[in-house]
Amino acid sequence: MNAQKNSGSMEKLRKSSQWKDVWIRLRRNKLAMVGMVIAVLLALMAIFAPVIAPYDYQVQSIAERLQMPSAQHLMGTDNMGRDILSRLIYGGRISLLVSLLAVIVSLVIGGLLGAVSGYMGGKVDAVIMRLMDILMAIPGILMAVCISAALGGGVWQTALAIAVAGIAGVCRLVRGQTLTLRNQEYIEAARASGSGTLRILLSNIIPNCLAPIIVNTTMSIGGNIMMISALSFVGLGVQPPIPEWGAILNSGREYVSTFWPLITFPGIAIALTMFGFNVFGDGLRDALDPKLKQ
């Protein structure tokens, strides 16, 4: 994959066969495939929410409030008489969107900082790593709570809060990778043939960090969804009436001992999502790990 100076076709061949290998190994792992199917179904559900959802997620009807699951309302209705299933389907949209946004932001910022830190070394590395030490010292969820409280509730604010909490992890990961890469011969060759720091970072270092980054990203999507719902659960994060799984769970708190559907179903949604992405991420890690390659 790194034989940049090879002829174009050769390079293409090697690249494609590597990813093909990964795919073959991944396909053998049944659990990972289950995770992938869950992730894909969730994404489809989020995209086609208006088509799938049986009811409008915000139509209230006090007469129908807190109904148990029935043929009309498969998961019952909430405290405002809204269909819980429809709210969960739309909620998945928000949860996945915020989670993806957060992952992308922390990936870009953390990845760049980590690559620069690992590649440059010296003072730059020291400064960035001390900053990350500080970020790591504050537990992620508390960090997100503080930022969320400072920025106020809302989809974008929540995404930013979760993203900042994730930067340090990505940064450390990429830095570690970069440290091992920077003394390899092909980096030296690139430097000798006149590539600048930025070019080496973008076209040599970062592509070679891809495997652990992909695994980390997959896992983070699930983890972030839990953080988002935790934030909404304590009243920060995404604000009602926007349906978000944690916010729906929060609205069930008052009825914790009387009405189980409002607690159980959103929880299952969160758990299923985390399960899907965790298992898929695990499978990806095994598939990308050449040590298991026979």
Added chain:
Amino acid sequence: MLRFIGRRLLVMIPVLLGVLIIVYALSCFMPGDPVINKLGTQNYTQEQYDAMEHQLGLDQPFVVRLGSYLWGVVTRLDLGESYATNRPVTESLAQRVGVSIQLGLMSLCLAGILGIPIGIFSAVRQNTIPDYTITTLSIILASLPGFWLAMEAILIFSAKLQILPASGLTSWKHYIMPVVCASMMTLASLVRMTRSSMLEVIRQDYIRTARSKGMKETRVIFKHALKNALIPVITVLGNQVGMVVGGSIIIETIFNIPGMGSLMLSAINQRDYPVIMGVTLVTSVFVCICNLVVDIVYSLVDPQIRSQFVSGKKRGGKEKTEKEAAA
């Protein structure tokens, strides 16, 4: 050893100062005006407003406020006064911090005491029915958010079965649900980590040597394999400290436990900045101390690592990068 601990304690100081600065800066972005909150009414004259602003010190420029806050914390452990209650933050923290740390430590211990043996058991019995059961259960448990488990637990054990109390913290029964719920996710990841790390070690040559010279299996596992297998497990435990503490802060609010979690949330609702900063600082100190303990345990488990600390590098991180370098 003492030098190493001293070094690590010194490194903590700039980190905690950084935490203070970040949290202080964040609190200045928070919406709502503490001066108006403090006056408690919309009917105030400009003079009253200015006087209150001056009393709270909010008329000073940012750097001056930050400086005096930092100075107060460092020299007198003074975290300021709560805007809501007018009492020193340290006082209300002191009442609650014990409860939170107690819960956090209990959850961590439960996860460790159960998770590591279960993981070893699962690895030793690889590819048997108990192993499959444990592996599947731990994958599922790792996906269940603690705050949801807490609510389901209340639903089942308090509302339906009525065997455990749903709120407060007065008897030992009150501890069961919060501690179990806060520890489940960490428990699951410890089981998985212990299992896979144990499996990796068991495959090594020196284990085969130990077995082939006729050593008893239990001795091979506990004397030779465990020591090396535990190193990555300790890393995971260290990384999880923050998660457990943060998670139990949210779980506290569900069970109405008078800990730092409820203090923090009511402070956020009231824009009570000094309290928010205090809680975050105390939690960070706790996390830092736990990480220090983890580092010390590291060096106890493997004397090789101790020498590496002198150069300021952690083995855990280095080992990981080397492993990934093979990729």
